[in-house]
Amino acid sequence: MSSRDKILSAIREAKKTMSHIPDDPNVESSITSQLKNITPDSYEGLRDQFKFELEKISGEFNIVKNEKECANSIATMFADKEYSQFMVSGNERPLQIAEQIIQQNDTLSFSKAVDFEYPERKDKLASVPAAIFDATYAVADTATLCVPFQHIKSHLPIVLPECTVAVITPDQLIANHFELFDRLTPDEARNMILVTGASRTADIEKILFLGAHGPRHFVVYMLEK
Amino acid sequence: MELQPRLTKHYIKEALDNERLRSAVERATATSVQKRDEKVAEVPYWEELRHRAHSIKRQVIENLDIYLEAFETNAQKNGVQVHWAANDEEARRIIHDIARENNVETIVKSKSLTTEEIHLNSFLIENGFETLETDLGEYIVQLMDQIPSHLTAPALHLDRKDIGKIFHEKLGVDYTEEPSELLAIARTTLREKFLKADMGISGVNFAIADSGCFCVVENEANARLTVGLPKVHVAVMGMEKMLPSFKELGTFLKLLPPSATGQKQSVYLDMVGGALRQQLGEGPENVHIVILDNGRSSILADPQLRESLFCIRCGACLNICPIYQQVGGHAYGWVYMGPIGATLISQYLGNSEGRYSPFVSSLCGACYQQCPLRINLPHHLLKLRNQIVDDRKTGQLERMGIKMHAFLSRHTKLYRFLTWFPGKFQQLLPKKMAFPAPGYTKHRQLGRFDSKGFRKRFSEMQDSKK
Secondary structure (H helix, E strand, C coil): CCHHHHHHHHHHHHCCCCCCCCCCCCHHHHHHHHHHHHCCCCHHHHHHHHHHHHHHCCCEEEEECCHHHHHHHHHHHHHHCCCCEEEEECCHHHHHHHHHHHHHCCCCEEEEHHHCCCCHHHHHHHHCCEEEEECCEEECCCCEEEEEHHHHCCCHHHHCCCEEEEEECHHHEECCHHHHHHHCCHHHHHCEEEECCCCEECCCCCCCEECCCCCCEEEEEEECC | CCCCHHHHHHHHHHHHHCHHHHHHHHHHHHHHHHHHHHHHHCCCCHHHHHHHHHHHHHHHHCCHHHHHHHHHHHHHHCCCEEEEECCHHHHHHHHHHHHHHCCCCEEEECCCHHHHHCCHHHHHHHCCCEEEECCHHHHHHHHCCCCCCCCCCCCCCCCHHHHHHHHHHHHCCCCCCCHHHHHHHHHHHHHHHHHHCCEEEECCCEEECCCCEEEEEECCCHHHHHHHCCCEEEEEEECCCEECCHHHHHHHHHHHHHHHHCCCCCCEEEEECCCCHHHHCCCCCEEEEEEECCCHHHHHCCCCHHHHHHCCCCCHHHHHCHHHHHHCCHHHCCCCCHHHHHHHHHHHHHHHHCCCHHHCCCCCCHHHHHCCCCCCHHHHHHHHHHHHHHCCCCCHHHHHHHHHHHHHHHCHHHHHHHHHHHHHHHCCCCCCCCCCCCCCCCCCCCCCCCCCCHHHHHHHHHHHHC
């Protein structure tokens, strides 16, 4: 008998003693009504909640009117941090913003992560200080970004550089994780990353430090055009 | 460092004598409890979520064969190679063979208690693979040749001086005890290893049966790099980690981070559903998952104790436990510690090896209140104690003592006389002094025999009612 069959048959033997404990019938309605009470019902409410939660975990949130304003702000930030190059990953928007950034500041250059073959891609990404990417959903109640790999193509820019910049739009903003998993298709959810702020650790005397193995700076732009 | 649960009494004595360890554990657990409480207060439907999670897990555990088979089928559809390991030895052999077949030299690991349970690190190192833990706390305890002392904070028992010293000795860097510098040293050292690693090994927080994928919840990004950079990925999963579908995941993602690290949400959730290198040009070329039994099917056989398989390894029960707060994790003598460890050790290792474990608890019930899955740990500890007594695994002296107590409890007059006598004798001692009892009164006081006992208080209470 293979280990697989041994394990499954041991489980089936054990199942003969089901507990038959009834579920509390009021739990679901209570969760639904309490969730409704605490969830903002407007875009502005969700946006402010996202901002509040992100800033609580040392992330940075900016509202911009269009790609140009977004590019201006990112160019200034990169210049302040003395970055000379960055990567982009995702759909058209990060690329358009990146092109406008280098128009603002010609000391900066960028490349697309997907233009590099593996293993050159990982080495390149480990050497650039910043990356810009876009998310598919932004969860307001925890300031979480959801990035399915089938949309972004290269996910390493989210975790390898020192600074990651995400660009989102109002239609991507949703209330909570329950809504997130209702919306995601199985294909999207199967390979994805959820990101909530910069990488961190408190493994030394419970003192919190940002930038454990991943980014130290995490910036989100809300493009309200 | 190999610990043995049968030496628990010895480890406890050592821990109680180690002031530095006790203060480190006390400080860390107090911070964790406070942060957890703050985050729980932000979720008004927390209690309802606990009920929902308990109900989901019960449904999964009591139909585990169905979910495991569905997971296997769907994972294989995604191109994941599924292996089944009945015990630790088989799991180690499977992982060893995968590493050999892929000509692996360097392995990076993200934090996984299941791999600690099967003693994977030492085995791989003995077999010539450079194997490195990458979670900062795990990396520190690996350098110290220790095992984690907490489910989510492996180096909780160490302070910055210990860490500075071990980095200086093992990594050859200048001594520093500045935490930010220590982190920078670890980050630089491990980044190099990530980039050259051929294989990554992770645990699994939750596996999704109807999609054949699994996820790792983390804060440092080391798990994402462990999955995303090397050509081969192996996930080692205790077979109880199943969830039916993505719909249930939201509930567990609300419960786990506040309970584990006092966060509203962990920084990363890495969902892995297959080998992506060919499709996306990055990520692993091969993904393997090892489904581990190692005693879990025996736990499943008991309709009450199977609740201990609901555990999501958050460590909340450790932080609140008055025993853990005093002695830390190594005192339990195995990879699982605290109230959940005290429950699991004798179930995994048997009543002989784990005979002391269920007794390392005050049965105060705080762990039950804190557990996000509502696992009734005090009940299970009591049941395990009964089993151990029934199996005659307790000491002869202890058994005689309990028998004598039972006899005296049934003979009231004799009991009164025998407690009256030392009470009178004790009145000769200074007011606050109690009888010394070797091995017991070093760290606590024995109650005075002349103090107001239960019977006196009870009769006074009844008199006052009249």
